[in-house]
Amino acid sequence: MMNKILIIEDEAPIREMLVFILEQNGYQALEAGSFEEAQRHLVEPVPVLILLDWMLPDVSGIQIAKSLKQGDLTKHIPIIMLTAKGEEEDKIKGLEVGADDYMTKPFSPKELMARIKAVLRRVAPTAIEEAVEADGIILDPVSHRVTVHNKLVELGPTEFRLLHFFMTHPDRVYSREQLLDHVWGTNVYVEDRTVDVQIRRLRKAIGEVNTMIQTVRGSGYRFSKTT
Amino acid sequence: MMNKILIIEDEAPIREMLVFILEQNGYQALEAGSFEEAQRHLVEPVPVLILLDWMLPDVSGIQIAKSLKQGDLTKHIPIIMLTAKGEEEDKIKGLEVGADDYMTKPFSPKELMARIKAVLRRVAPTAIEEAVEADGIILDPVSHRVTVHNKLVELGPTEFRLLHFFMTHPDRVYSREQLLDHVWGTNVYVEDRTVDVQIRRLRKAIGEVNTMIQTVRGSGYRFSKTT
DNA sequence: ACCTAGCTGTCATAAAAATGTCATAATTAT
DNA sequence: ATAATTATGACATTTTTATGACAGCTAGGT
Structure with missing residues (x-):
C-alpha cells in the first residue's frame, strides 16, 4: 500500500x-x-x-x-x-x-x-460494482454472493476475487504471475504454484461449470464459455 | 451534518x-x-x-x-x-x-x-419514520420498538440503529468502517473491532432470526433473508 | 452530590476459516 | 519412455472472527 x-x-x-x-x-x-x-x-x-x-x-x-x-x-x-x-x-x-x-x-x-x-x-x-454473469454463474460484488444455476456457492475471499477477475476478463490467458499481480495484489510474495491450488479450490467450489476455468498448458489459465 | x-x-x-x-x-x-x-x-x-x-x-x-x-x-x-x-x-x-x-x-x-x-x-x-419489516422482525422507528415474531425485544441505542440500518439496506455487504460511518456516525473514533462486538450483542438480542445478520469473511457483514 | 443500572468500547483469548507450501499423483508434450 | 507441467490432498501457519470479561461513562433517581 x-x-x-x-x-x-x-x-x-x-x-x-x-x-x-x-x-x-x-x-x-x-x-x-x-x-x-x-x-x-x-x-x-x-x-x-x-x-x-x-x-x-x-x-x-x-x-x-x-x-x-x-x-x-x-x-x-x-x-x-x-x-x-x-x-x-x-x-x-x-x-x-x-x-x-x-x-x-x-x-x-x-x-x-x-x-x-x-x-x-x-x-x-x-x-x-456491477453484477457479472456468465453461463449460469452470477457474481454480485454488492451482496458479495455467487450463484451457479441459482444455487448459492460458498467462496473464500481469494476465490471470490479470483473468480471476479476472471469473469471481468474473459477469453484471455493470464500467467500465474499476472494472476498474482491482479488478484493477490502487487508486492505479495507467494509461490507461483499457489495459483494452481487456488484455481483448484475455485473449480471445486463452483462445480460443473468449472470447465470455464481452463488450463492453458505452458501459459497459465483462461476463463471462457467456449472450450 | x-x-x-x-x-x-x-x-x-x-x-x-x-x-x-x-x-x-x-x-x-x-x-x-x-x-x-x-x-x-x-x-x-x-x-x-x-x-x-x-x-x-x-x-x-x-x-x-x-x-x-x-x-x-x-x-x-x-x-x-x-x-x-x-x-x-x-x-x-x-x-x-x-x-x-x-x-x-x-x-x-x-x-x-x-x-x-x-x-x-x-x-x-x-x-x-416508516416501520421496517423483514422475516418476522418488525422495527418501528416511531415507537422505537422492535419485535421478533411479535415478541418484544430489548435493544440498546446502538443495537437499534445498527439493526435499523441493516433492515433498510439489506443484501449488501458493509465493511466495519462503513458501518461505523453509517451507524456510529462520522467523527466518532472507535476501533473497527467494536463493530464485531455490537454485532454479537445484536445477534444475541434478536434470537433465532440472527441468521439474517451474516458474516462475510474478509469483507464485513450483511443483512439478508436468504443465507 | 452521590448512587445505580444500563450501555459501550476495548482487550485477551478461543474458535474458526482461509491460505500457502510441499509431496506426490496424473496428465501432456516431445 | 522421459521430461515437463499441472492436479490434488494433506498439513501447518496465518488471518479473521466470536466471545467473555471488565472498566468507564451517562442518565436518571434519591
Whole structure:
C-alpha cells in the first residue's frame, strides 16, 4: 500500500508527531515546513492526502488550499486542515476553499487516523460494482454472493476475487504471475504454484461449470464459455 | 451534518455557481457533467438530493430520472429538475417520471435553497419514520420498538440503529468502517473491532432470526433473508 | 452530590476459516 | 519412455472472527 501523505506544518515538533503517527499506521509521511518546501513533493507520484496547517508564517493556509485546488496535478488531492482551538470561523472558510475536513488541535492519534481514513474513503468511492454473469454463474460484488444455476456457492475471499477477475476478463490467458499481480495484489510474495491450488479450490467450489476455468498448458489459465 | 447534494449539469459555469451556493449553505456539493460521471457519486453514502439539468448532451434528463428511480440505492433520493425558461411542458413529464420539484433557470440562491429545504422536509419524514419489516422482525422507528415474531425485544441505542440500518439496506455487504460511518456516525473514533462486538450483542438480542445478520469473511457483514 | 443500572468500547483469548507450501499423483508434450 | 507441467490432498501457519470479561461513562433517581 505505502500511501504518501504530505504534511505542511511549520512547527517541527508537531510535524514530527504527525510523521510518527502516520508511519505507525503504514503511511509514508512527507514533511514540509512551508508551501515552498511542499512543492518538491507535489510531483508524480503525488501524495494521496495533505495535512495542512492553518497558521503558517508566510502564506496563509487558505491561499495554499486555493492554489492546490487549482493545480491540475493537485486539485484532486483531499486536504485536511489543522486549526488551533477557537479558530472556528476558519472552518467555514476552509471548507469553502476546498478543504475536505478539518481538525482542531490538539487531537489524538486515533482521531487523526479516523479522519484520514474517512476522507480517503469519501474521496475514492468504491467503483461501480456491477453484477457479472456468465453461463449460469452470477457474481454480485454488492451482496458479495455467487450463484451457479441459482444455487448459492460458498467462496473464500481469494476465490471470490479470483473468480471476479476472471469473469471481468474473459477469453484471455493470464500467467500465474499476472494472476498474482491482479488478484493477490502487487508486492505479495507467494509461490507461483499457489495459483494452481487456488484455481483448484475455485473449480471445486463452483462445480460443473468449472470447465470455464481452463488450463492453458505452458501459459497459465483462461476463463471462457467456449472450450 | 454535511449532507451531500449531487449536481448533474453539463455547463461548468452553472455547475460552479450551484456548488458555491450549496457550500455556502453547509452542504457538500458533488459535481457531475454527465450521467456517467454521476455514477461514481451514486454509491454509499448516497447523496440526499440530486439537482438534475433537463438538457444534457447525451442522455435526456427524463431518462436519467427514470433510471435513478429504478435503482434500489437511488430510488429514494429526491430530484429537483433544472429547466430553461419556456420548457413548461417538460415540467409535466418531469413530475411524471418522479422528479420531486422543478425550477426554471435562472433562479436566485434564495429560491434554490428554499426549494431544496422544502423538498428535503417533505421527503425526510416518510423515509425515516416508516416501520421496517423483514422475516418476522418488525422495527418501528416511531415507537422505537422492535419485535421478533411479535415478541418484544430489548435493544440498546446502538443495537437499534445498527439493526435499523441493516433492515433498510439489506443484501449488501458493509465493511466495519462503513458501518461505523453509517451507524456510529462520522467523527466518532472507535476501533473497527467494536463493530464485531455490537454485532454479537445484536445477534444475541434478536434470537433465532440472527441468521439474517451474516458474516462475510474478509469483507464485513450483511443483512439478508436468504443465507 | 452521590448512587445505580444500563450501555459501550476495548482487550485477551478461543474458535474458526482461509491460505500457502510441499509431496506426490496424473496428465501432456516431445 | 522421459521430461515437463499441472492436479490434488494433506498439513501447518496465518488471518479473521466470536466471545467473555471488565472498566468507564451517562442518565436518571434519591
